[in-house]
Amino acid sequence: MTHRFEVRVYYEDTDLAGIVYYANYLKFIERGRSEWVRVCGVDQARLRAEQGIVFAVRRVEADYLRPAVFDDLLAVTTELVELGGAKIVLDQAVWRGEERLFAARVVLVCVGAGMGAVRIPAGVRAVLQGGV
Numbered sequence: 001m002t003h004r005f006e007v008r009v010y011y012e013d014t015d016l017a018g019i020v021y022y023a024n025y026l027k028f029i030e031r032g033r034s035e036w037v038r039v040c041g042v043d044q045a046r047l048r049a050e051q052g053i054v055f056a057v058r059r060v061e062a063d064y065l066r067p068a069v070f071d072d073l074l075a076v077t078t079e080l081v082e083l084g085g086a087k088i089v090l091d092q093a094v095w096r097g098e099e100r101l102f103a104a105r106v107v108l109v110c111v112g113a114g115m116g117a118v119r120i121p122a123g124v125r126a127v128l129q130g131g132v
Contacts, residue, residue: 002079003036009072019067025102026060029092032076033106036090041127051121052113055088059107066101068094074101083128086110086117 007028015021037044037055047053068074075095082089087109094102112118120128 002077003039005032005035005076007074007076009068009070011070014070019069022064025094028076028094029104032078032092036078042124053110055108056111058109060104062104064102068096068101072096085119
């Protein structure tokens with residue numbers, strides 16, 4: 001299943017050329033991932049407080065395809081690609097209408113209090129596999 005999250009481009013998101021600054025796409029997809037996890041039913045604050053577990057980005061492979069500009073209404077899509085023992089692989093994209101502007105493959109790892117990889121809890125695994 002594909003999760004969709006809308007974001008508006010504000011002036012603060014752009015650079016001197018009037019296009020979205022490249023690092024802001026990473027912020028946009030972070031928001032999309034956070035909303036995807038929330039919609040799946042995972043309370044990340046509770047997971048951290050009760051089990052000492054968080055999701056950390058391990059790798060991002062990104063392609064900047066076309067620029068977004070001030071006041072564009074964008075959609076961030078998130079799709080689960082792989083759910084391993086401790087890792088989650090997602091494909092994410094930023095769209096303006098039917099035009100794909102940005103694409104990324106994101107690898108997350110589930111880490112414990114010592115920041116070492118830990119298995120994704122069974123309950124979390126079940127809701128993520130169920131998708132949105």
